[in-house]
Amino acid sequence: MKHSVLNVKMLTPLFLAQAKMTGKVKVDQTFTKIFNLKTSSIFKVIILLVLFATFSFGAENSDDIFYFLQIGLKSWVPTIKSACLWVFWVLVVIDITWTFGKMALSGFEFGEFAATLIKKIITIGVFLFLFNVDYWLKILFDSFSQLATNVSS
Incomplete structure (x- = not known):
């Protein structure tokens, strides 16, 4: 069985519920989903720091x-x-x-x-x-x- 990486658009609650019922969600797919959420949070923090750079200086x-x-x-x-x-x-x-x-x-x-x-x-x-x-x-x-x-x- 071949593992495929999930698309972020596919990670809807309905899709996840169906995938759990059918057993088609793999461990690496769940890790990819979590990793994408963490990197997007880090990216948002970096953008906020760049936009509000005057607050971060001495x-x-x-x-x-x-x-x-x-x-x-x-x-x-x-x-x-x-x-x-x-x-x-x-x-x-x-x-x-x-x-x-x-x-x-x-x-x-x-x-x-x-x-x-x-x-x-x-x-x-x-x-x-x-x-x-x-x-x-x-x-x-x-x-x-x-x-x-x-x-x-």
Whole structure:
């Protein structure tokens, strides 16, 4: 028995019902029908993308993106800063607990304890200072935008 490829016009519900009753629909014919439906859907999507190509491109003016980021930076800083400070203090507690716990288990002298405590206080103070200087974020952001301007011109 020879397999033939079905024509799309022949794939009416009546034809399919008759073919099922007579047993004349083959597996490759059903696959061809499904494959044709998939390719037609892909073709429709490609046509829509070509017709509406302006929606798929990026922003035409980079100043809009820059303005959006500047406004966002002003509103994001308090939220991000509070979350970062919370994580910072949790990590400080974990670090101090771990450091002085190890010292307590190994036995230590007062001089070693004082030196370790001073190192921890200075380290925590430096990072706390970096967290509390908000205008450095603006300077960093402005320096990157200036760098982009210098590169593009």
